Amino acid sequence: MTNTYIYSSDIDVVRLVQVTDPHLFKDESGELLGINTLASFNQVLTEIQASDFAFDLVLATGDLVQDSSDEGYLSFAERINTLNKPVFWIPGNHDFQPKMESFLTEQYGHLCTKKHLLLDNKWQILMLDSQVFGVPHGKLGQYQLDWLADRLKEYPERYSLIVLHHHILSTNSAWLDQHNLRNSEELAQTLAPFSNVKGILHGHIHQQVDATWNGYTLMSTPSTCVQFKPDCNSFTLDTLQPGWREIELHSNGEIVTRVKRIEQASFLPNTQEDGY
Numbered sequence: 121m122t123n124t125y126i127y128s129s130d131i132d133v134v135r136l137v138q139v140t141d142p143h144l145f146k147d148e149s150g151e152l153l154g155i156n157t158l159a160s161f162n163q164v165l166t167e168i169q170a171s172d173f174a175f176d177l178v179l180a181t182g183d184l185v186q187d188s189s190d191e192g193y194l195s196f197a198e199r200i201n202t203l204n205k206p207v208f209w210i211p212g213n214h215d216f217q218p219k220m221e222s223f224l225t226e227q228y229g230h231l232c233t234k235k236h237l238l239l240d241n242k243w244q245i246l247m248l249d250s251q252v253f254g255v256p257h258g259k260l261g262q263y264q265l266d267w268l269a270d271r272l273k274e275y276p277e278r279y280s281l282i283v284l285h286h287h288i289l290s291t292n293s294a295w296l297d298q299h300n301l302r303n304s305e306e307l308a309q310t311l312a313p314f315s316n317v318k319g320i321l322h323g324h325i326h327q328q329v330d331a332t333w334n335g336y337t338l339m340s341t342p343s344t345c346v347q348f349k350p351d352c353n354s355f356t357l358d359t360l361q362p363g364w365r366e367i368e369l370h371s372n373g374e375i376v377t378r379v380k381r382i383e384q385a386s387f388l389p390n391t392q393e394d395g396y
C-alpha cells in the first residue's frame with residue numbers, strides 16, 4: 121500500500137484537472153518553438169484557478185521540463201503548488217527521473233510521488249511510466265504491465281482510469297507517430313481481462329484527442345505550450361492556444377470530460393521552425 125494515495129470524501133463525482141507537456145527550462149525566458157513555456161504555463165494555471173470547475177486533484181502527465189534542469193523542476197513545483205490541490209505526476213520522454221524523484225516530492229507542498237490513487241467514489245487511477253530513457257518513443261516495461269495487472273486484480277470492483285505519457289492511436293502524422301507507445305498491443309492484452317477499465321489518458325502529442333480504443337474512452341490533451349497540428353505527415357505546428365483538460369469521474373462509472381484553452385492571452389509559435 122506504500123505507493124497508494126487514498127482520497128476520501130463524501131462526494132459522488134471526483135473532479136480532476138490534467139496539465140501536460142509544459143516543457144519548462146532552466147532559464148525563465150526559455151522558449152520552445154517561439155513560445156515562452158513558463159509564461160504559457162502560468163497563463164494556463166491562472167485560467168484554471170479563475171474557472172468555476174471545482175477540482176479535487178491534479179494530474180501532470182509528463183515532459184514537465186525540457187532541459188533536465190534543477191531550476192525547471194523547482195519552477196514546476198512552485199507554480200503547480202499555487203493550485204493548492206494534491207498533484208500527481210508521471211514522466212515523459214523529455215524528463216529526467218532522478219531529478220523528478222528528488223524535486224517533485226511531498227516536501228514541496230501538494231506534490232505527491234504516489235502512482236496508485238484510490239478514490240472513495242468507486243474509482244482508482246493508475247499512473248504508468250512509459251519512458252524509454254534517451255529516446256522519444258515510449259514502451260511499458262514488464263514491471264509496469266505487471267504492476268498494472270496486479271492493481272486491477274486487487275480492486276476488480278473499481279472503475280479504472282489509466283494514465284501514461286505516450287500515445288496509442290495514430291495522429292495521422294508520420295513524424296509524430298514514430299514516437300508512439302510501441303507496445304500498445306501488450307497494454308491491450310493486460311487490460312482485456314478486466315471489465316471495469318473505463319478510460320486512458322495521455323499527453324505527448326500536444327493535441328486534443330477524444331476517441332475510443334478497444335472500448336475505452338481515450339483522451340489526449342493539448343500541451344500548456346506549443347501545439348502540434350494533426351494529420352500532417354511532416355512536422356507542423358498548430359496555432360491553437362495552450363490548454364488543459366477537466367475530467368469528472370462519476371460513481372456510476374461515467375467519465376465526463378472537456379478540453380479548455382486559454383482565452384485571456386495569446387501565444388503563437390514560430391511556424392517557420394521545421395523540427396524540435
Ligand SMILES: [Fe+2]
Pocket residue numbers: 141182183212213214285323324325
Ligand atoms: Fe513527450
